[in-house]
Amino acid sequence: xxxxxxxxxxxxxxxxxxxxxxxxxxxxxxxxxxxxAVAAFDDAVxxxxxxxxxxxxxxxxxxxxxxxxxxxxxxxxxxxxxxxxRASIDAERFRRLAAxxxxxxxxxxxxxxxxxxxxxxxxxxxxxxxxxxxxxxxGNFDNGAHKSKPDGRFLITDATIISNEPxxxxxxxxxxxxxxxxxxxxxxxxxxGNHLTPTVFADRAAAFASVPGVAAEILDERRIKxxxxxxxxxxxxGSAEPPKLLVLRYEPAGAPKATLGLVxxxxxxxxxxxxxxxxDGMERMKDDMAGGAAVACAMHAIARLGAPIRVxxxxxxxxxxxxxxxxxxxxxxxxxxxxxxxxxxTDAEGRLILGDxxxxxxxxxxxxxxxxxxxxxxxxxxxxxxxxxxxxxxxWWVDRVRRVADRAGERVWPLPMPEDxxxxxxxxxxxxxxxxxxxx
Numbered sequence: 001x002x003x004x005x006x007x008x009x010x011x012x013x014x015x016x017x018x019x020x021x022x023x024x025x026x027x028x029x030x031x032x033x034x035x036x037a038v039a040a041f042d043d044a045v046x047x048x049x050x051x052x053x054x055x056x057x058x059x060x061x062x063x064x065x066x067x068x069x070x071x072x073x074x075x076x077x078x079x080x081x082x083x084x085x086r087a088s089i090d091a092e093r094f095r096r097l098a099a100x101x102x103x104x105x106x107x108x109x110x111x112x113x114x115x116x117x118x119x120x121x122x123x124x125x126x127x128x129x130x131x132x133x134x135x136x137x138x139g140n141f142d143n144g145a146h147k148s149k150p151d152g153r154f155l156i157t158d159a160t161i162i163s164n165e166p167x168x169x170x171x172x173x174x175x176x177x178x179x180x181x182x183x184x185x186x187x188x189x190x191x192x193g194n195h196l197t198p199t200v201f202a203d204r205a206a207a208f209a210s211v212p213g214v215a216a217e218i219l220d221e222r223r224i225k226x227x228x229x230x231x232x233x234x235x236x237x238g239s240a241e242p243p244k245l246l247v248l249r250y251e252p253a254g255a256p257k258a259t260l261g262l263v264x265x266x267x268x269x270x271x272x273x274x275x276x277x278x279x280d281g282m283e284r285m286k287d288d289m290a291g292g293a294a295v296a297c298a299m300h301a302i303a304r305l306g307a308p309i310r311v312x313x314x315x316x317x318x319x320x321x322x323x324x325x326x327x328x329x330x331x332x333x334x335x336x337x338x339x340x341x342x343x344x345x346t347d348a349e350g351r352l353i354l355g356d357x358x359x360x361x362x363x364x365x366x367x368x369x370x371x372x373x374x375x376x377x378x379x380x381x382x383x384x385x386x387x388x389x390x391x392x393x394x395x396w397w398v399d400r401v402r403r404v405a406d407r408a409g410e411r412v413w414p415l416p417m418p419e420d421x422x423x424x425x426x427x428x429x430x431x432x433x434x435x436x437x438x439x440x
């Protein structure tokens with residue numbers, strides 16, 4: 001197996017773009033600043049930038065690129081990348097510009113790149129440098145980790161940020177760490193189910209999250225039974241692989257008692273159980289542990305940032321398989337909280353294991369909860385593939401989570417939770433059902 005990503009060596013230099021020893025120098029240009037870009041850089045590329053603009057080959061649209069040979073620079077090529085209107089170049093736009101530049105650099109098989117911090121967009125210098133380094137790192141991810149030969153594989157080794165702004169080095173280091181954390185989650189999500197069993201997932205996630213300040217514990221099936229987690233155990237019954245519960249704690253000295261609980265869904269493969277999914281596309285259900293991967297990698301980032309808050313990460317992990325002992329539609333499971341749940345559909349398993357996970361986070365002292373899950377397909381129907389549904393109470397907490405998601409480049413959209421909907425979850429023979437049907 002090849003490493004799925006590499007974290008480029010990052011350097012920040014206060015120098016002219018012409019003096020940087022790199023294979024490519026990347027210059028971001030706002031669409032409404034083309035005239036200024038021509039004045040600043042056209043001579044460096046022998047007048048080819050203005051020619052490309054005049055011919056309509058480069059208009060400065062978002063993520064549009066123009067690669068030209070340099071004249072008198074140490075770097076043989078300059079990549080001009082369009083940012084769209086300057087007023088629209090926010091954090092997510094910078095992230096996409098940097099990632100696009102990384103993909104292009106890899107396509108040209110150029111491992112040493114430099115980014116000229118000449119376009120401010122709407123961000124401060126520190127903010128855009130952090131985002132750019134994160135984007136360059138995100139673009140250094142490769143999907144072919146399990147290929148027997150790394151055909152065509154090429155990754156960036158060095159990235160130089162050209163800037164004279166105070167705090168640039170620290171911002172670049174933070175951006176690199178964020179990019180590494182996201183790529184680590186992507187690597188876990190891409191792993192096939194036969195490689196990433198619940199045990200392996202818990203071990204690998206714990207290893208990545210176990211940076212100084214984070215205490216990791218993996219609860220086995222015996223301990224899960226002792227805690228009375230009947231929902232997690234019910235889902236796990238159909239699999240030959242035992243369930244695990246990953247517990248991560250970050251409790252810095254002097255932090256307030258208020259504690260953030262992050263709970264992530266960790267289904268390492270989801271067949272749907274007895275309510276089996278269609279065969280077409282089932283291979284993608286290896287990624288049903290993406291929420292759990294996100295939680296573990298977030299704990300890594302939180303600790304490396306030295307955030308002054310208490311955080312508990314909980315990842316219940318199992319397979320959902322249709323084995324001889326699998327839970328069946330109509331079964332009743334008992335949660336660790338003592339509530340009973342009638343299983344109407346075994347493919348609505350994520351909410352079951354998360355129920356026990358949320359209970360345990362609260363038991364350990366979490367006062368504010370965020371649940372992260374690949375749940376459910378109906379969200380894609382409602383909001384498409386680029387926006388996640390956000391459910392929660394009270395409204396101020398939902399709004400805060402949404403604002404944080406916006407800053408991170410994650411689109412979320414609040415969906416309603418009126419009391420009327422809870423009637424759909426009532427069971428005649430248990431406290432709840434695990435699905436309220438298709439409406440809402």
